[in-house]
Amino acid sequence: MVGYWKDDEVNGFATIYKPDGSKLYEGNIKDKKYNGEGTFYVKSGGKIVGYWKDSKVNGYATFYNPDGSKLYEGNLKNSEYNGYGTFYYTNGSKYEGNFKDDKYYGYGTFYWANGDKYEGYYKDGTRNGQGNLYYVNGNKYEGSFKDGLFFNGTLYDINGKTVEN
Structure with a gap:
């Protein structure tokens, strides 16, 4: 894990890596949780770019398939599609x-x-x-x-x- 540390904890922008060296998450962390803008890299090769609160997607986000095409873009609440969005x-x-x-x-x-x-x-x-x-x-x-x-x-x-x- 690479990032800003405070009181032996990552707080602020950080990059978390999987054991194989690939990225798991890149973005803001607060109180040991994804908080703020960040990108989560999905096991399948896709990714979720958006806003996080307590490690759940909250607000506007875009989900990408492994080939880079969009899967979803729009609003979410507690990592569920809620509000206006487009599903591809x-x-x-x-x-x-x-x-x-x-x-x-x-x-x-x-x-x-x-x-x-x-x-x-x-x-x-x-x-x-x-x-x-x-x-x-x-x-x-x-x-x-x-x-x-x-x-x-x-x-x-x-x-x-x-x-x-």
Whole structure:
């Protein structure tokens, strides 16, 4: 461990190394915990860059995959996605919107890699409430969702005509 020491403890900026010599954490430490801005290096090769409080991510952070691409950027509370953020899937899909306790919650937009898009409300990670689903072929569903399924809405074709069930 390399850093600023006070009373035989690291306080301030420090770099902590794993037994193999690679970095584990680089950033501010206070009272033996990650506190303030810092970077945590994940075992898989990814990293988390953000703000820490008592060794948990709190505030804005960015998670990176081992290849350097983003996995998540946004707000966290006690190391859980909370508040506004964007989650990137490796297949090219992504979610932009609100999170609560690591789940999609409130208003958000999900973009599928194939070009389909959902804009609307979520509860506990599932589409719930008012929303619109836009298909890459031009069709569109407007209405409500319940537990992720169509509920009390209308499906329209590319010309705006109602599609019969």
